[in-house]
Amino acid sequence: MKTYFRTPLLAVALAAAACASDEPREEAAPAEAPPAAGAGMPGMEGMHGMQNGGTMQQMQAHMRTMHGASGDSLRSMLPMHRQMAANMIAEFNREMRGMNMSGDAAWNATVDSLRQDLTRMPEMAPAELQSFMPAHDARLTRLMEMHRAMMADMQM
Numbered sequence: 001m002k003t004y005f006r007t008p009l010l011a012v013a014l015a016a017a018a019c020a021s022d023e024p025r026e027e028a029a030p031a032e033a034p035p036a037a038g039a040g041m042p043g044m045e046g047m048h049g050m051q052n053g054g055t056m057q058q059m060q061a062h063m064r065t066m067h068g069a070s071g072d073s074l075r076s077m078l079p080m081h082r083q084m085a086a087n088m089i090a091e092f093n094r095e096m097r098g099m100n101m102s103g104d105a106a107w108n109a110t111v112d113s114l115r116q117d118l119t120r121m122p123e124m125a126p127a128e129l130q131s132f133m134p135a136h137d138a139r140l141t142r143l144m145e146m147h148r149a150m151m152a153d154m155q156m
Helices: 003-019 045-051 054-066 071-098 105-123 126-154
Strands: none
Touching (some): 054 126, 071 105, 071 126, 105 126
């Protein structure tokens, strides 16, 4: 690995380690959080995670780090990536449930596709993984955009 990749990888690894747990977030006990924007409004209580965009910003930074990486580097980042992506999906779904929202057909199809990606990726050879990442990144980006749009619609 080239020297100029070490610092961003270390930063992403440390950030992910600070956020990671042995269990998906969906099953973890809720942590105390400061009041979020929208707190006190019916149905908006669970929005603190995405309200500030923290999870999405972490995923976007992580995907920028993965962009252009070799297949072997991607394989080494894969466990952390799978955990981050699964946690993000779980957080999005938890927030939607907290607001009594359900996903439409496009949402459900994108989530299903991402879950299939996360299941298939560990079995991929490094070169296959490298060629697969742009489409996977596009699906992650599409899910984040759909979530952002749904949250904006709920705040109107």
